[in-house]
Amino acid sequence: MTEPTLAQQLGEFAEKAYADGVPDDVAVSVQQRVLDVLGLCVAAHRLPTSAAALGHVRDQGGHPQATAVGVRGRVTAAQAAFANGVLAHSLDYDDTHLPSVLHPSASVVPAALAAAEHAGASGAQTVRAIAVGLEVAVRLGMAGYDDDLGNSVFFEHGQHATSITGAMGSAVAASLLYGTDVVDALGLTASMASGVIEANRTGGTVKRLHCGLAAQAGVNAAQLVRRGFTGPPTVLEGRFGFFQAWLHGQFFPEAVSDGLGEEWSVPGIFFKPYPANHFTHTTVDAGRAFRERGIAPDQVASVVIGVAGSTVRTIGEPIEVKRAPETGYQAQFSGPYAFAAGLLGGGGLGTGLDDYSDALAQDPQRRALMAKVDVVADDECNAIYPFQFPAVVTLTTTSGETLVEKVLTNRGGPARPLSDDELATKFRDNVAGRLDAGAADAVRRAALDLRHADGVTDLLSPLAVPKETHA
Incomplete structure (x- = not known):
């Protein structure tokens, strides 16, 4: 029998976890990350780039499908994913996985929430899809981590692995929620994933777009697969595949497959206590x-x-x-x-x-x-x-x-974790002056109990128009 490709292994893992559920500590961690991302989306409204991104979304029009934080009325799911991904990453306050140096939640969470709202998915399905999407993003990032080099090969090439592997994780999460084929979604998204990190060195605000574009790519890919598009099963390790294109063939496939479905990276992703690199x-x-x-x-x-x-x-x-x-x-x-x-x-x-x-x-x-x-x-x-x-x-x-x-260790990681009270403090600080106390408390409670909710409406509806965005 032919050995399954890496994408097929990820697809099998994704579908099993989505159907059977994820470990309790993974689910709890996902709910905390949803709260963290939504607080960041509200806080980012202070930035002129956020106003520009949301103005761009409003101009696109289209069917009302999902909530973009701070936009009155729903927009298309792809545009909601874009908007919220831009907002989530714009303050450089979003979580980080080490040693891959990825910020996975800022793309995967917006993509999953948009797809879940559009598809009418339950809270449990949303939590499972996010967990799988985060795991895929991290494992693909780690496939580009060279232990001898002590750094990410993506980073050494000037590539923003956050948006590159984040697009792939977003596609997996969205495809699960839409009920489309995960392998095909990965096959499509590999042609959309991108990110160049030069702005970190010499300026420019383009990096703020990266997670929005990644989330949007993932939702678009899942929707296109639903309409019949397909991708190559060898999209990752193939001669002209993802790892060849980005890493010039210098990759570590065992990081994708070893312990898949048994060892989860999600709870070990570092929360950021400070809004900076x-x-x-x-x-x-x-x-x-x-x-x-x-x-x-x-x-x-x-x-x-x-x-x-x-x-x-x-x-x-x-x-x-x-x-x-x-x-x-x-x-x-x-x-x-x-x-x-x-x-x-x-x-x-x-x-x-x-x-x-x-x-x-x-x-x-x-x-x-x-x-x-x-x-x-x-x-x-x-x-x-x-x-x-x-x-x-x-x-x-x-x-x-x-x-x-x-x-020698980072606050917010496994060695120095943030408590629930500290995460709540961060959320309150992020939404202060932009979300009234009642709405903020409703979002906090809905996020931290998302896996028991019928859907994502109670979570997202208080966020449609934060105070400072009222026309």
Whole structure:
């Protein structure tokens, strides 16, 4: 008998988990991620790019099928997936899987919610589809992780694996909810998946579109399969398939198939406690630790942030730009700003959304602190990355004392998980001023009990028009 292809193995796994259910810890984790994503969708309405994306969606017209957060009335399922995917990823506050360095929920959750609403799926079906979609996205990402290299081959090629494998996971989730063939959906989506990460280095807001485009691709693929389109069963490992196209054939198929259906990655995906690039989080923690030790900004003579060498180019280069971000968005990718934000203290779980504004990025006190900060590669951090994004921060005081804070594990991951209360705090902080207390509580309760709901209507209906988007 012919060995099943990787796509066929994923298809068999997906259909079995969708029919039989997923482990309890996986289901609970999915519900938490739905809450997290919806809070981010509401919070992202503060951004001009969000208004542009939602305006684009409104202009498309079409049949009312699904809810886009902040849009009055329903839009097509594909456009709802696009809108909510853009919103979910735009604040760089969405979850991360390590060591693949993926942000899987920001595409898979919007795609699944849109398909579930359109198809009339139950809450249990929605939770199962999201779980499977997340697992597929992560496993495809890990197939591109080179242990010897210590990094993702996608990332080394300048590719945004988040949107590339996120599109594939979105397609699986949507195809389950629509009742279409998973293998064909993967076969179609491989021709739609994309993402180039240069904006992380030199600017531009295009990255905010990536998860929206991925979610939209997944929904479109599932709908096209329902109309008769088919894809190649060898779409992943084939001579002209997904892994050849993106990774030039340098991939690890065992990451896709080993333990499939028995070992789940979903509960181990890291929640973000701070609304910034994940590489900066341990530096925020180090700044907070120095603050708790009583270090005031005027006592700082110099700071050296030691991180994994692979992350220096994202949060430390060019250092002149990282020391003087012009916008809150640029500050989210700045190691020097992360230190300043942690030392000065902020909202949310330590730093919140309001701590990454354009005004604070240009604040003279923060600029003075950032001017004293260097970002360098550190051997201890290199040995741990990318299973964590550690930081070893050395501070020299104006009196000549040398102080060190080592933060070797990320808050929000399995080693330092966020509690239910902390996740609720993050959600409340994200929706504050945009969703009234009653609606926020209704969404929170519906998300955390989604697997027992008849559908997704109670979850999504309070989110149609947050306060600041009323015309």
